[in-house]
Amino acid sequence: MSLVADELDFNGEDVSIPLVISATRLSQSILDTPASITVIDRAMIRALGARELPDILRLVPGMVVGRESGSEAFVGYHGTSADGARRMQVLVDGRSIYEAALARVDWIGLPLDVEDIERIEVVRGPNSATYGANSFLAVVNIITRNVQEVPNAELLVRAGDDHIRDGFARLSLHGLGGDWAWSVFHREDTGFDINARKKTPFQDDKAVDGGYGKGQYTTFNDGLLTLSAGFSRMVAEQARRNDTSIYRELPVATLDTGYVGLQWEQPLNSQHRLNVKTYINTLSREEPWYVRIPYLVVSPELRALYAQDKDLANGFVEDPVMTCTSPSVLTNARLRAVCLRLIDRNYTDLRNYTTDQNYNEQRLELEVSDLWLPLPHLRIVIGSTFSHSRASSRTFLNGDAENVVISGFGHAEWRLGEQWLLNVGGAAERDEQSGENFSPRLSLSWQFQPNQVLRAIHSRAIRTPDIAENQLDANYFAKTDDRSQSEYDGAFYQSAKANGNAKTERIRSNELSYFAQYQNLPVSLDIRLFRDELDLTRNQLEIDDFIISDYEYYLMRGAELSTEWRPSSFQRLQLNYSYLRVNKPKDRGNENTDFVPTHSGSAVWGWYDPNGWRGSLAYGFYNNLNRELFFDRLDAHLGRTLRVTEKQVLDLGLTAQVRLTRDPELRRVNGVDSPERIWASIGWRY
Numbered sequence: 001m002s003l004v005a006d007e008l009d010f011n012g013e014d015v016s017i018p019l020v021i022s023a024t025r026l027s028q029s030i031l032d033t034p035a036s037i038t039v040i041d042r043a044m045i046r047a048l049g050a051r052e053l054p055d056i057l058r059l060v061p062g063m064v065v066g067r068e069s070g071s072e073a074f075v076g077y078h079g080t081s082a083d084g085a086r087r088m089q090v091l092v093d094g095r096s097i098y099e100a101a102l103a104r105v106d107w108i109g110l111p112l113d114v115e116d117i118e119r120i121e122v123v124r125g126p127n128s129a130t131y132g133a134n135s136f137l138a139v140v141n142i143i144t145r146n147v148q149e150v151p152n153a154e155l156l157v158r159a160g161d162d163h164i165r166d167g168f169a170r171l172s173l174h175g176l177g178g179d180w181a182w183s184v185f186h187r188e189d190t191g192f193d194i195n196a197r198k199k200t201p202f203q204d205d206k207a208v209d210g211g212y213g214k215g216q217y218t219t220f221n222d223g224l225l226t227l228s229a230g231f232s233r234m235v236a237e238q239a240r241r242n243d244t245s246i247y248r249e250l251p252v253a254t255l256d257t258g259y260v261g262l263q264w265e266q267p268l269n270s271q272h273r274l275n276v277k278t279y280i281n282t283l284s285r286e287e288p289w290y291v292r293i294p295y296l297v298v299s300p301e302l303r304a305l306y307a308q309d310k311d312l313a314n315g316f317v318e319d320p321v322m323t324c325t326s327p328s329v330l331t332n333a334r335l336r337a338v339c340l341r342l343i344d345r346n347y348t349d350l351r352n353y354t355t356d357q358n359y360n361e362q363r364l365e366l367e368v369s370d371l372w373l374p375l376p377h378l379r380i381v382i383g384s385t386f387s388h389s390r391a392s393s394r395t396f397l398n399g400d401a402e403n404v405v406i407s408g409f410g411h412a413e414w415r416l417g418e419q420w421l422l423n424v425g426g427a428a429e430r431d432e433q434s435g436e437n438f439s440p441r442l443s444l445s446w447q448f449q450p451n452q453v454l455r456a457i458h459s460r461a462i463r464t465p466d467i468a469e470n471q472l473d474a475n476y477f478a479k480t481d482d483r484s485q486s487e488y489d490g491a492f493y494q495s496a497k498a499n500g501n502a503k504t505e506r507i508r509s510n511e512l513s514y515f516a517q518y519q520n521l522p523v524s525l526d527i528r529l530f531r532d533e534l535d536l537t538r539n540q541l542e543i544d545d546f547i548i549s550d551y552e553y554y555l556m557r558g559a560e561l562s563t564e565w566r567p568s569s570f571q572r573l574q575l576n577y578s579y580l581r582v583n584k585p586k587d588r589g590n591e592n593t594d595f596v597p598t599h600s601g602s603a604v605w606g607w608y609d610p611n612g613w614r615g616s617l618a619y620g621f622y623n624n625l626n627r628e629l630f631f632d633r634l635d636a637h638l639g640r641t642l643r644v645t646e647k648q649v650l651d652l653g654l655t656a657q658v659r660l661t662r663d664p665e666l667r668r669v670n671g672v673d674s675p676e677r678i679w680a681s682i683g684w685r686y
Contacts, residue, residue, distance in 0.1 A: 017451060017517050022091075022121040022141040024130055024411045024425060025369065025381050031453045032413065034423035034443030036513045036528040038122040038562060042145070044572070047606035047616040049637030049655035050114055051158060051166060051187065051679070054107050057140070058620040059602055060122045061528075061560040062578040064595065065620075066631065066665035069204035070191020071236030071253075073107040074666055077124065077138035078556065078580060079596035079625070086539065087463050087505070089127070089135035092142045093228070095261055095279050098134055100403065101361045101391035103466035106283075109255050111210045111230030113185040115156065115168050118145045124528065124560065126461030126509045128439035129425040132385065132407045133464040136507060144228075147172060147181040147214050151685040154183075156651075160679020162190045163205075168683075178217035185210055191239070196664045196671030203250055204239035204670075208232060210257075223266035231258040238287065239670075246291045248352065253287040273371040275383070280364050287357040291478070296320065296347040298478050298490030301338055306493045313493055316342055351488060353478040359393030369409075377415040384408045391467050398473035404432045405464075421445040433471075434464040434504045452516040459509045465502035465548075472498040474543045496543045503551060508533045526562040531555075555583040556596075570608045577601035595666075597622035612641035629663045639681075651683035 018041075023033040030037055038060045050056050054073040058065045064079045077088055085105040090097050092112060097105060123139040131139055150172050158166035170183035191204035210232030217225040238251040261279030268274055296302055297317060306313035312335075315323040323329060324339040341347065369383025390402040407429030414422045426440040441459035448454065476492035513528040534556065538549035558580040565573045578600045600622035608614045614637075621632035639653035659675040 020121050021094075021143075022123050022130075022139055023127070024413065024423065025383075025409075026371070026379055026411065026413060028413070030515060031447060031451065031517075032421055032423075032445065034425070034441060034445070034455070034457055035127065036124045036455075036511070036515070036526060036560070038124060038526075038576075040120045040122075042118050043608065044574075044604075044606055045114065045117060045120075046639075047572075047608065047614050047637065048604075048618060048635065049616065049639065049653055049681075051164075051655075052108060053110065053112075053114060053117075053142070055635070055657075056114070056120065057122070058618075059574065059576060059604060060124070061562050061576040061601065062124060062558075062580065063122070063138075064597055064600065064622055064625070066625070067192070067670065068666055069202075069236075069239050069670060070189060071108050071204060071206040071234060074595075075105070075107055075140075076595070077122075080137070080536070081539070081595060086466070087134070087136040089131050089139045090142075091131070091139065093144055093261075093263075094141065094277065095259070095281075096131075096363075096365070097281065099283060099361055100363060100389040101359060101393075101401075101467045102396070103468070106234075106255065106257060108206065109208055109210075109232050109234035109236075109257055111232035111257050111259065112142070112144070112212050113168055113183060113187075113210070115154075115170070115185075116144050116183055116212050118143050125457070125511055125530065126439075126441075126459045126507050126532075128461035129427050129441035129459060130409065130411065132409070132427050132429050132439070133405070133431065133434075133437065133462050133504075136461050136463040136505065144212075144214065145181070147179045147216055148174070150181050153686040154683065156681060156683035158679050158681040160655075161674070161677045162193075164189045164677075164679045166679075166681075178215055180213070180215040182213040183211065185212075191237075192670040193673040194671045195239075195669055196662075202239050202670060203237045206234060206236040208234045219264070219266060221267050223264065226263045226265075227261070228263075229258075229260040232256070246293050248290040248292050251287055251289050251357075253285060253357070256282075256284040258282045271373045275369045275371070276367070278364075278366045281362060283361045285357070285359050289355045289357065289476075291353050291355065292350050293353055293478075294348045294350055295488045295490070296342055298353070298488070298492055299342065299347060300490065301341060302493040303491065303495070305338060306495070317493070320348065346488075351485065352481040354481060355395075355476045355478040355492070357395055359391060359396055361389070361391045363387060363389045379413045380410065382408075382410040389467065395476055396468060396474050397471060398475060401467050401471040403467055406430050419447050421447070431464050433467075434502075437462045437464070437504060449516075451519060453514070455511070455513045455515075457509070457511040457513070459511075461507050461509070463505040465504065468498070469502040469539065469548055470498055470500050472496060476543070492543075494543050498548070502548050503535075503537050505537060506535045521565065523565045524563060526560075528560040530559075531557050552585050554585075557581050557583075570610065572604070572606045574604040574606070575601070576603075595625060598624045612643075614639045614641070625666070629666075630661055631663060631665055632660045634658045634660060647686055649685045651681075651685065653681040653683075655679055655681070 017029050018039045019027050020037050021027050023035045054065050054075050057063050064076050066074050086103045090105045121141045127135040127139045154170040156168040165188050167186045172181040186209050188207035192202045195202045212230040214228040234255045236253050259281045263277040266274045320343050329335045365387045367385040372380045385407045387405040392400045409427040411425030423443040428438045430436050439461050443457040445453050445455045474496045479489050509532045511530045516525045534554040535551040561577045563575050582596050602620040604618040606616045616637045618635040623630045635657050637655045642650045644650050656678045664670045
């Protein structure tokens with residue numbers, strides 16, 4: 001048996017159609033799903049040689065992937081927001097990793113390594129009917145490896161440019177009443193090189209340490225009990241905030257992420273299969289700021305003035321003397337009195353303060369569902385979910401905040417005839433913050449030729465406001481380092497408070513799609529045409545400019561194409577392209593629109609041969625981001641697997657990423673001195 005056949009299915013002669021679970025919670029052929037789905041399997045992941053998750057998602061048509069800094073990545077289907085992950089659900093084995101407090105997904109610090117991923121399923125289109133709120137534009141489901149199929153032991157190290165220093169180790173045990181696998185990992189690099197606007201050093205080093213474990217036990221009647229847990233710690237320099245003189249040292253954030261989950265799948269009889277799932281996610285971020293500022297900035301007088309006149313208060317901070325001599329102040333007795341007080345030395349002398357951007361978050365979720373087979377041609381899944389999210393932050397929430405969501409969902413797959421399939425589903429949920437909502441989906445599929453299907457889909461989805469949008473009470477509390485001067489403690493004059501009326505965003509989506517797996521070529525073809533009407537809110541959550549607008553209407557229309565050709569055994573050629581046109585409110589330029597590329601795509605050639613050689617060449621691009629940015633990059637990987645003994649394998653790899661243009665990936669603040677990044681890897685498996 002070849003080295004490749006031992007561990008990977010990359011054979012070009014195998015043109016089987018993938019089974020997926022992310023569209024409806026039912027195991028379905030892609031021909032039967034009520035959605036367009038991209039599947040990135042482990043063979044392609046290994047052929048790419050990627051070391052971090054966001055780089056893999058560049059293969060999804062319509063997905064925008066960019067890095068804010070070395071520790072912060074933006075991944076968004078059809079863009080629409082450059083901060084957070086407000087309009088896309090992200091799952092690991094069906095467990096949401098969406099952070100409900102600030103609407104974020106920690107793509108870089110995730111307690112999971114690329115080596116633990118079996119495949120990634122991306123539902124391209126609204127899917128609140130299956131996963132509830134925030135499955136608004138797409139769903140990314142990261143599926144981890146089966147513990148019965150991983151090696152008994154594994155070691156991997158990487159080293160390369162920008163101080164890349166990675167390590168991975170895994171150990172598995174079998175036969176002790178079940179199957180277990182544990183892995184630990186370390187990743188570090190120096191991120192970007194320069195501030196592209198100011199041409200100054202861009203300090204955004206990061207280091208991530210973590211672990212992941214999963215155990216599986218067989219119960220009665222072929223049931224399966226799965227226990228999983230993970231943890232990670234990321235220490236990252238916050239380069240974006242290093243463009244001001246108030247910091248005595250560069251802010252460094254420490255993020256601790258953890259979870260524990262339990263899932264029980266149990267057949268009850270020939271018609272019912274029970275699925276019970278529960279998990280707890282935790283997140284803790286500590287980011288102290290050591291600053292040198294005048295008492296003026298935290299004085300009650302300036303804070304009161306800011307509440308009345310923001311521009312005037314900002315003027316006092318930028319230039320107190322000039323502001324005090326301005327006509328608007330000289331002609332106002334009250335302002336003159338305030339001015340005389342604020343330019344006193346006790347207010348203007350610099351002092352050392354400490355403040356922070358700390359917050360903690362946790363979510364408990366319980367889900368129960370039943371797969372019911374009432375008729376030979378009808379499958380139904382029904383269930384309910386309870387979710388409790390809690391966040392704590394003196395800075396962002398002035399204490400604690402929480403939210404409870406209770407939902408019910410159902411989906412029916414009904415085969416009307418040999419060529420026709422009807423999918424009907426929906427989810428109803430009650431959100432303590434946002435009230436009651438219902439998200440339906442209807443899909444009719446016509447399989448007019450073997451392995452060729454035409455789908456018509458109508459769906460509606462929602463995005464409920466995160467905790468901060470509804471309960472924000474942001475104040476930066478500062479303490480003097482010299483506690484003998486505690487009388488000069490205070491809160492920064494800038495503050496923001498939500499009114500609790502943030503609106504639920506809505507989308508009405510119509511899709512016509514075609515999928516084919518041509519057996520004789522062999523080629524697969526996926527075409528998606530869509531028309532989405534969106535009621536969005538403009539979310540600007542900066543503490544000095546907090547805005548949540550009323551509904552603004554957007555119309556998104558476009559097309560996506562994905563095709564894969566296997567010209568010979570052990571080769572794949574994949575092309576992805578997306579065209580997106582947005583009609584938006586006149587003169588409304590903001591993160592809802594500026595981060596939507598008109599054209600984006602990728603081209604990938606991947607290769608595995610029976611003797612253990614592998615390689616890939618990948619090109620990806622997007623244009624018109626943030627109105628003017630163009631990004632493209634060429635990635636190349638070459639690897640070789642060598643059998644040392646009957647059970648031991650050595651794996652060698654070399655990967656290069658080359659920027660072809662010099663624009664920043666997201667904004668005018670991150671850039672590179674050297675356009676290429678190269679690293680090598682060596683691994684051992686037993």
